[in-house]
Amino acid sequence: MSEYIIDVQGLTKSFKVSKRDEGFGAAVKSLFNRKHEIVTGVNGIDLKIAKGEIRGLIGPNGAGKSTTIKILSGILHPEAGEVKVMGYTPWLERQKFVKHLGVVFGQKSQLWWDLPAIDTFALNRDMYKVSRQRYSELLDYFKEMLAIQDVIHKPVRQLSLGERMKCEFVCAMLHEPPLVFLDEPTIGLDIISKENIRKFIKQVNQDLQTTFILTTHDLTDLENLCENVTIINKGVVVYNDTMGNLNRYFSQKKLIDIQFQDAMSRESLSDYTLLAIDDMSATLEIDLNEQDLRQFVYELLGRLPVQDINIRNIPIEEVIKEIYTA
Numbered sequence: 001m002s003e004y005i006i007d008v009q010g011l012t013k014s015f016k017v018s019k020r021d022e023g024f025g026a027a028v029k030s031l032f033n034r035k036h037e038i039v040t041g042v043n044g045i046d047l048k049i050a051k052g053e054i055r056g057l058i059g060p061n062g063a064g065k066s067t068t069i070k071i072l073s074g075i076l077h078p079e080a081g082e083v084k085v086m087g088y089t090p091w092l093e094r095q096k097f098v099k100h101l102g103v104v105f106g107q108k109s110q111l112w113w114d115l116p117a118i119d120t121f122a123l124n125r126d127m128y129k130v131s132r133q134r135y136s137e138l139l140d141y142f143k144e145m146l147a148i149q150d151v152i153h154k155p156v157r158q159l160s161l162g163e164r165m166k167c168e169f170v171c172a173m174l175h176e177p178p179l180v181f182l183d184e185p186t187i188g189l190d191i192i193s194k195e196n197i198r199k200f201i202k203q204v205n206q207d208l209q210t211t212f213i214l215t216t217h218d219l220t221d222l223e224n225l226c227e228n229v230t231i232i233n234k235g236v237v238v239y240n241d242t243m244g245n246l247n248r249y250f251s252q253k254k255l256i257d258i259q260f261q262d263a264m265s266r267e268s269l270s271d272y273t274l275l276a277i278d279d280m281s282a283t284l285e286i287d288l289n290e291q292d293l294r295q296f297v298y299e300l301l302g303r304l305p306v307q308d309i310n311i312r313n314i315p316i317e318e319v320i321k322e323i324y325t326a
Contacts (some may be wrong), residue, residue, distance in 0.1 A: 004084075005211050006072065011081035013041040013067055025276055035040055041067035043235040045081070051178070052209045054201065056222045056229035056243075060324045064235040065215055069181060073101065073215075076324065086178060097235040099155045102177035102210075104168050106184035109156070117152040117159075119166035121174055127232075128175035135174065142170045162193030169200060173210070186221055198224050219317055231323055238321055249322065250314040252288045257281070258300070260310040 021033045042064040045126040049055050059065050068248070071077040071083060074090030083089060103110075110121045125135045130205060143149050156164060165185065165244040172180060186194040203226065204210050222229055222236055222243060229246070231239035239246070255275070263279040276283040285294055295309070301308060 003050060005047045005051045005053075005086055006047060006213075007082075007084045008045060008047040009082045011047070011068070011071065011074060011083060012080045013071060015039045015041055019090050039246040040077075040235045042071075042232075045232070045235075047230060047237065047240070049211065049213065052205065053213060053228065054212045054225050056226035057213055057232070058214050058217070058222065058229065058320070059232040062202055063232045063324075065232055067235075068232065069183070069213070069215065073181060074098065074104070084177055095153060099175070100177050100179065102172040102175070102180035104165075104172045104180065104182050104185050106165070106187035109164065109168065110171055111156045111164065111167055113157050114155055116154055117148075117156055117171070120156075120167075120171055121152070123172050124171060130175055134176075135233070138174055138176070140169070142173070145203060146170070146196070152237075162189055162196070165189060165193070165197060168201075169197070173204065176208065176296055177210070178212045182212055182216075184216055184218075185214070186216070186218055194218075194220070201225055218235055219320065223316065231320070233324055243316075244315055246319050249319050253314055254286050254288065254293065255312050255314060256284045256297075256300070257310040257312065258284065258304070258306055261305040261307045264304070 014181055015038070016036050017039050019037050020029075029116055046069060046175075047063070047068075057068070067076065070092060071078050072085055074094040077091045085097065086100055088100075088197050090097050121135075121139065123219060124130075125132075130138075143152070146169070147164065147167050150171070151159060151163045151169075152167060156167070159167070169185075183199075186197055189197065198221065199214060207214060212225075214221060216222065220317055226243055228241065229239070229243050230237060258281060260282070264277070265280065266274065269277065269284070271285075273285040274282060275285055286293065297309065297311075300309070
């Protein structure tokens with residue numbers, strides 16, 4: 001069996017989309033002569049994800065993330081390419097395949113709204129034919145990790161968002177799926193709830209060797225959970241490497257934060273690449289291909305009333321934004 005739980009080669013999918021001009025006349029005309037255009041969802045994507053990995057899959061809206069996930073989960077059929085997920089071709093062996101798949105959606109629930117979560121857990125136990133002994137062991141494990149001993153006996157509609165998301169994770173994982181898709185799992189949660197969910201994901205990944213595919217717009221999720229990240233833009237993979245290597249896109253640029261002893265004006269810093277300024281502080285950018293960092297700092301200290309100085313890399317948010325817009 002392959003060492004990869006997901007192995008994708010040349011994945012391609014296009015959609016036929018209706019198109020018309022605005023106005024009532026155009027709407028009537030389209031009833032008899034409808035125009036269409038072909039929109040490419042994904043265009044030749046190659047992707048390999050190892051077993052036991054937590055992989056970030058990100059990109060701007062409309063980049064092709066959802067199309068990719070739907071194909072990987074067997075909802076959509078691709079036009080071209082080869083896809084193997086846990087050894088299955090998802091859309092051809094869907095009934096067998098989904099027995100080994102878990103999903104958690106930050107904006108959609110699989111819990112019964114008016115029933116306690118424990119009832120949904122029991123239903124899933126029967127659907128996935130989990131033995132009562134294993135079900136009891138796993139439920140105890142999840143209850144202890146997530147501190148939901150009392151929560152699971154309350155109607156779901158009475159739970160806070162953080163409590164509900166914890167129950168969503170249990171619901172998705174009671175059948176021990178080797179692969180779980182996480183779609184914005186921390187959206188709308190407070191800081192403490194987000195941290196609890198992240199700790200849970202990391203612990204389950206370590207204890208059960210569960211593979212997680214994480215799609216999110218919260219970059220803190222990526223930094224805390226993912227060693228590797230795949231960025232999709234305009235239907236193609238534009239980055240597929242470690243989180244640490246993201247900064248190589250701007251490895252020759254540094255940000256310099258300065259605190260001044262006296263108030264400084266924008267004009268007094270006109271010789272520098274100025275990113276931000278207020279009376280007593282400023283942020284400058286330096287390109288190491290053009291200037292020596294040590295010499296640049298010595299010059300700053302000699303010319304300006306510097307009280308404190310800090311040198312840092314370009315934030316990961318800026319790196320990813322640059323990749324999105326490239």
